[in-house]
Amino acid sequence: MRDASPQTIYLKDYAPFGFAVQDVHLTFDLAPSATRVTARIRFVPDRAAADRTFFLHGENLSLISAKIDGESVKPTLTDEGLTCDVPDMPFTWEAEVQIDPAGNTALEGLYLSNGMYCTQCEAEGFRKITYYPDRPDVMSTFTVRINGPHGTLLSNGNPVAAGDGWAEWHDPWPKPAYLFALVAGELIAHRDTFTTMEGRKVDLALYVRPGDEGKCAFGMQALKDSMVWDEKVYGRPYDLDVFNIVAVDDFNMGAMENKGLNIFNASAVLASPETSTDGNFERIEAIIAHEYFHNWTGNRITCRDWFQLCLKEGLTVFRDSQFTADMRSAPVKRISDVIDLRARQFPEDQGPLAHPVRPESFQEINNFYTATIYEKGAEVIAMLKTLVGDDAYAKALDLYFERHDGQACTIEDWLKVFEDATGRDLSQFQRWYAQAGTPHVAVSEAFADGTYTLEFTQSTPPSATTPDPAPLVIPIAVGLIAPDGSEAMPTQILELTQASQTFTFPSLNAKPVPSILRGFSAPVVLDHDADHAFLLAHDTDPFNRWEAARSLARTSLMNTILKGTAPDPAWINGIASVMRDDTLDPAYRALMLGLPGQSELAAEIQRAGHIPDPDAIWVAVNTLKQALSDKISDELPAMYAAYQVTAPYAPDAAQSGMRAFGNAILSLITRQDGGDQAQAQYDAADNMTQQLSALANLIRAGRGDAALSQFEAQWKDDRLVMDKWYGLQVMEAKPDDAADTAKALTKHAGFNWKNPNRFRATLGALAAHHAGFHAKDGSGYALLADWLITLDPVNPQTTARMCSAFQTWRRYDAIRQSMISKELDRIASTPDLSRDTTEMITRIREA
Numbered sequence: 057m058r059d060a061s062p063q064t065i066y067l068k069d070y071a072p073f074g075f076a077v078q079d080v081h082l083t084f085d086l087a088p089s090a091t092r093v094t095a096r097i098r099f100v101p102d103r104a105a106a107d108r109t110f111f112l113h114g115e116n117l118s119l120i121s122a123k124i125d126g127e128s129v130k131p132t133l134t135d136e137g138l139t140c141d142v143p144d145m146p147f148t149w150e151a152e153v154q155i156d157p158a159g160n161t162a163l164e165g166l167y168l169s170n171g172m173y174c175t176q177c178e179a180e181g182f183r184k185i186t187y188y189p190d191r192p193d194v195m196s197t198f199t200v201r202i203n204g205p206h207g208t209l210l211s212n213g214n215p216v217a218a219g220d221g222w223a224e225w226h227d228p229w230p231k232p233a234y235l236f237a238l239v240a241g242e243l244i245a246h247r248d249t250f251t252t253m254e255g256r257k258v259d260l261a262l263y264v265r266p267g268d269e270g271k272c273a274f275g276m277q278a279l280k281d282s283m284v285w286d287e288k289v290y291g292r293p294y295d296l297d298v299f300n301i302v303a304v305d306d307f308n309m310g311a312m313e314n315k316g317l318n319i320f321n322a323s324a325v326l327a328s329p330e331t332s333t334d335g336n337f338e339r340i341e342a343i344i345a346h347e348y349f350h351n352w353t354g355n356r357i358t359c360r361d362w363f364q365l366c367l368k369e370g371l372t373v374f375r376d377s378q379f380t381a382d383m384r385s386a387p388v389k390r391i392s393d394v395i396d397l398r399a400r401q402f403p404e405d406q407g408p409l410a411h412p413v414r415p416e417s418f419q420e421i422n423n424f425y426t427a428t429i430y431e432k433g434a435e436v437i438a439m440l441k442t443l444v445g446d447d448a449y450a451k452a453l454d455l456y457f458e459r460h461d462g463q464a465c466t467i468e469d470w471l472k473v474f475e476d477a478t479g480r481d482l483s484q485f486q487r488w489y490a491q492a493g494t495p496h497v498a499v500s501e502a503f504a505d506g507t508y509t510l511e512f513t514q515s516t517p518p519s520a521t522t523p524d525p526a527p528l529v530i531p532i533a534v535g536l537i538a539p540d541g542s543e544a545m546p547t548q549i550l551e552l553t554q555a556s557q558t559f560t561f562p563s564l565n566a567k568p569v570p571s572i573l574r575g576f577s578a579p580v581v582l583d584h585d586a587d588h589a590f591l592l593a594h595d596t597d598p599f600n601r602w603e604a605a606r607s608l609a610r611t612s613l614m615n616t617i618l619k620g621t622a623p624d625p626a627w628i629n630g631i632a633s634v635m636r637d638d639t640l641d642p643a644y645r646a647l648m649l650g651l652p653g654q655s656e657l658a659a660e661i662q663r664a665g666h667i668p669d670p671d672a673i674w675v676a677v678n679t680l681k682q683a684l685s686d687k688i689s690d691e692l693p694a695m696y697a698a699y700q701v702t703a704p705y706a707p708d709a710a711q712s713g714m715r716a717f718g719n720a721i722l723s724l725i726t727r728q729d730g731g732d733q734a735q736a737q738y739d740a741a742d743n744m745t746q747q748l749s750a751l752a753n754l755i756r757a758g759r760g761d762a763a764l765s766q767f768e769a770q771w772k773d774d775r776l777v778m779d780k781w782y783g784l785q786v787m788e789a790k791p792d793d794a795a796d797t798a799k800a801l802t803k804h805a806g807f808n809w810k811n812p813n814r815f816r817a818t819l820g821a822l823a824a825h826h827a828g829f830h831a832k833d834g835s836g837y838a839l840l841a842d843w844l845i846t847l848d849p850v851n852p853q854t855t856a857r858m859c860s861a862f863q864t865w866r867r868y869d870a871i872r873q874s875m876i877s878k879e880l881d882r883i884a885s886t887p888d889l890s891r892d893t894t895e896m897i898t899r900i901r902e903a
């Protein structure tokens with residue numbers, strides 16, 4: 057039974073639970089459709105608490121028996137849980153429930169994935185396992201007994217004892233229920249060990265299904281690298297005798313940081329050169345680090361309530377970005393993060409789903425695992441670090457761990473640590489957590505009598521949750537470049553705190569060219585008519601040099617789209633020089649070749665007061681790429697040859713950079729030779745990066761059929777590789793064919809739509825194909841809506857996340873808007889639509 061009008065939960069209504077949980081004992085008798093869970097929980101009334109109602113969450117549970125201090129009781133049951141009269145003194149609650157893992161397609165709680173039992177409890181899945189105060193501020197130690205199949209039986213903490221078909225685990229670190237995990241099945245362990253800086257010997261294991269043993273080595277190395285890094289950079293050692301990771305085929309997100317037992321989407325941990333691209337390797341390394349780093353930022357210090365989600369996610373994303381920057385190239389990582397931020401967070405912040413980094417209300421918390429909470433949350437921490445400086449940041453983090461270890465905290469606690477460590481007043485900075493919307497910063501400049509003046513004006517567009525935004529503290533990294541290209545002033549951090557503010561730079565011989573927002577020092581839209589061609593040639597800040605190329609390309613594309621102008625030679629010549637400059641990192645040069653996303657261009661066109669035409673954008677992008685390819689066509693074959701890796705494959709930054717640049721060149725060559733070089737690369741490829749990139753080029757050149765069949769025959773038994781096969785065909789389709797291609801793939805025998813990876817590979821690729829999704833005939837909209845309606849009763853969480861494809865709908869013309877509106881209505885009026893999807897569609901429609 058579902059609620060007709062879902063309830064809204066408010067941050068301001070927070071009240072502590074009226075009881076402490078002293079300890080938890082769980083016994084699982086595993087059976088696919090009838091698992092029994094017995095919980096023995098010791099509660100202690102909190103006499104200071106205003107509300108001592110004994111309410112335990114519980115969903116989809118069959119209560120077999122309930123006892124308090126050994127006496128049977130009859131609790132009052134609702135759809136959401138139970139209440140019961142309890143003694144006004146410490147007592148033991150015992151309940152036995154029955155659950156149905158085999159029937160659990162939502163992948164939340166205890167479920168079966170290809171015959172393997174596994175759990176996902178964040179955010180509110182533990183209540184589908186047993187009755188419990190399922191809120192992050194209730195922390196306790198857990199002892200778990202698993203009676204199950206032969207094979208591997210895992211839970212959190214340290215192993216206590218095990219026998220044939222049973223195992224016992226004890227987690228000594230008090231934790232909220234969302235960090236509970238259990239895994240049981242036929243698994244193979246890839247083992248290693250690690251000794252912490254405190255001398256603790258830790259047994260590490262990565263558990264996979266038989267057949268995947270060969271894909272474990274890289275993930276294990278990434279784990280050890282993460283452990284070393286967190287000790288070295290944050291002084292944080294690991295705190296249990298074992299650390300286990302399990303790869304699961306059916307998973308709603310990337311991975312989950314359960315204490316001592318991280319559970320991963322197989323796509324986020326399994327890697328081999330033959331089956332994984334360089335991009336996959338880098339993502340896997342980052343996700344393993346992310347989940348490992350949660351052990352301190354999330355687990356040891358957790359969130360008081362789900363409104364504080366960014367406390368752990370923003371900080372942990374920031375930490376994993378630092379890790380990747382250290383392991384690989386810092387500028388390349390920064391540029392990639394900003395590309396991602398603009399592609400995913402900006403549209404969210406500028407549309408109907410805009411919400412503050414710390415929201416003040418929600419209906420379904422699963423809908424708030426967003427780019428804003430994660431990525432903007434990390435940007436806010438980066439700004440804080442920029443403002444206080446590296447040493448003060450380190451001091452504040454030490455104080456955070458010292459003061460709050462073992463607690464469930466708030467953003468106020470986090471900011472107070474920085475105030476206490478630095479003496480700085482952060483009340484205005486706090487607005488970054490409270491206000492939605494992407495701030496715009498406009499710049500004007502003046503030069504007189506050797507003094508250069510920059511005037512900044514900030515404004516944040518109002519949104520549903522932030523109708524009246526106030527000025528923010530915006531750190532703006534600025535450098536000045538002299539007209540001869542030399543440095544007139546090295547990077548300085550300007551602190552913009554007013555709506556409008558002026559900064560002066562005296563004693564300059566000539567009017568400088570400013571390099572503003574170096575390193576993307578704040579997540580804002582910068583309105584500034586800079587001399588991008590000059591900055592592309594001379595900026596010493598690698599981020600801003602890349603940004604200059606991007607801005608030149610954007611302006612060129614906008615002019616083509618809006619005025620029919622030919623591609624800008626300044627971009628073509630500037631990029632050609634960058635490509636020839638062997639002193640530059642190939643990975644960086646590959647990024648320089650990239651163009652703004654087509655959806656990003658649509659947003660830009662709307663900002664400029666026009667209605668974006670997805671087909672015109674698609675044509676303009678291809679025209680610009682063709683112009684570059686034509687201009688340097690003679691040089692391309694030699695350049696391509698110079699960036700072929702001859703050493704045995706390694707997924708390191710140096711080789712990946714070579715391949716990234718080589719493959720960027722290949723796509724320009726394909727525009728000249730119709731795919732001959734791509735076919736040669738395809739035939740010779742001994743790793744997935746080269747194979748997939750060649751395949752993409754062949755499809756684009758209209759001669760992909762043979763390679764696609766070959767690829768399918770070669771990889772039909774590898775689920776993760778076949779996800780690429782599904783996705784690539786949609787991604788590389790011509791706009792008019794994208795929906796048809798996706799539709800045909802959904803009829804393919806291997807299209808197991810209940811598997812989130814396969815669903816996202818196919819329909820997610822359609823949603824990401826700007827011109828294809830927005831095809832004039834509405835076929836993209838209709839196909840996605842059909843499949844969201846199909847998936848919703850099976851997996852609401854994944855359905856709801858994918859509704860965000862429609863969040864930009866107000867940008868487009870009246871006909872497209874009315875087609876989308878019709879689809880949104882069709883989804884909304886589906887009987888028994890989930891709370892997750894209902895909330896998303898309602899928010900998207902209302903703005």
Ligand code: TRP
Nearest residue numbers: 178179308309310311312313425
């Ligand atoms: N906490 C996880 C992370 O950031 C995210 C996550 C994994 C998640 N699975 C989930 C969140 C399911 C909500 C629901 O690493």
Ligand code: ZN
Nearest residue numbers: 346350369372
């Ligand atoms: Zn996380």
